[in-house]
Amino acid sequence: MKRSFQNVVILFALMVVFTSCGDGWKKYIPLSVDKELGIQAQNQYDLMYKNQILPEKDHQELYDKINLIKERILKSGKVAHTDDFDWELKIINDSVLNAFCLPGGKIYIFTGLIKYLDNEAQLAGVMGHEIAHADKRHSIDNMAKQLGLAALINLVIGDAGSLIDIAQNLIGLKFSRDNEAQADEYSVNYLYETVYDASEANGFFNKLEKDNQEEEISPFLSTHPAPENRKENMLVHWKLLGGKGGEKMEANYLKIKEYLPKNNNEKW
Numbered sequence: 001m002k003r004s005f006q007n008v009v010i011l012f013a014l015m016v017v018f019t020s021c022g023d024g025w026k027k028y029i030p031l032s033v034d035k036e037l038g039i040q041a042q043n044q045y046d047l048m049y050k051n052q053i054l055p056e057k058d059h060q061e062l063y064d065k066i067n068l069i070k071e072r073i074l075k076s077g078k079v080a081h082t083d084d085f086d087w088e089l090k091i092i093n094d095s096v097l098n099a100f101c102l103p104g105g106k107i108y109i110f111t112g113l114i115k116y117l118d119n120e121a122q123l124a125g126v127m128g129h130e131i132a133h134a135d136k137r138h139s140i141d142n143m144a145k146q147l148g149l150a151a152l153i154n155l156v157i158g159d160a161g162s163l164i165d166i167a168q169n170l171i172g173l174k175f176s177r178d179n180e181a182q183a184d185e186y187s188v189n190y191l192y193e194t195v196y197d198a199s200e201a202n203g204f205f206n207k208l209e210k211d212n213q214e215e216e217i218s219p220f221l222s223t224h225p226a227p228e229n230r231k232e233n234m235l236v237h238w239k240l241l242g243g244k245g246g247e248k249m250e251a252n253y254l255k256i257k258e259y260l261p262k263n264n265n266e267k268w
């Protein structure tokens with residue numbers, strides 16, 4: 001097929017799928033776009049946190065423990081792109097209560113969040129939420145919204161020169177409420193198929209509410225909607241799945257915390 005004709009076909013296909021419901025159109029955007037965006041954004045974050053990212057070779061036990069949580073989620077059978085993306089974990093030594101995952105599976109977790117939580121299932125819940133953002137390709141949704149069809153088509157037909165700009169635009173961009181709700185739901189779905197107690201997937205929200213700390217201390221909530229009904233919705237979803245119990249792994253989590261670097265000016 002001639003390239004120009006091919007482009008017209010792709011354009012037509014995209015216009016059709018964009019105007020229909022659901023997110024089936026995303027399958028027309030190659031996964032290489034997520035991966036490339038992820039790499040570009042990762043370069044920026046690695047630079048931003050270059051003095052705070054804990055090198056894996058110096059913190060092997062910590063990385064092994066947190067990577068095990070990540071692997072359990074990725075092998076839950078519910079993550080669509082376990083084998084497509086190069087899932088990678090980096091731990092940032094900072095008291096911030098936050099975690100995020102870039103397109104293509106680059107996960108960052110702050111030590112402040114690890115310290116704040118009470119058990120492994122709660123951390124798995126936050127990781128599941130972040131993994132869902134990448135797995136459900138929510139950055140592609142944002143791109144479609146921010147840049148429109150033309151930029152997406154440029155990417156699809158191979159004009160990737162603008163990817164760096166796009167990656168810069170993606171940093172700090174909020175996801176829609178629908179995407180957040182989907183990430184919450186999939187966090188429960190993932191955990192439900194692991195050893196973890198999926199009813200703890202909302203444990204971070206519960207803790208923030210209990211501590212009455214929601215807006216003040218958690219940057220997680222500056223890039224995510226406030227809990228409001230989110231924790232209840234997650235619990236309802238867990239019950240809908242069958243309400244199966246699981247492990248919280250509190251004792252094991254205490255050991256994880258022992259591997260965290262000892263900082264002086266910590267809040268938690």
Ligand SMILES: [Zn+2]
Nearest residue numbers: 129180183224
């Ligand atoms: Zn989110």
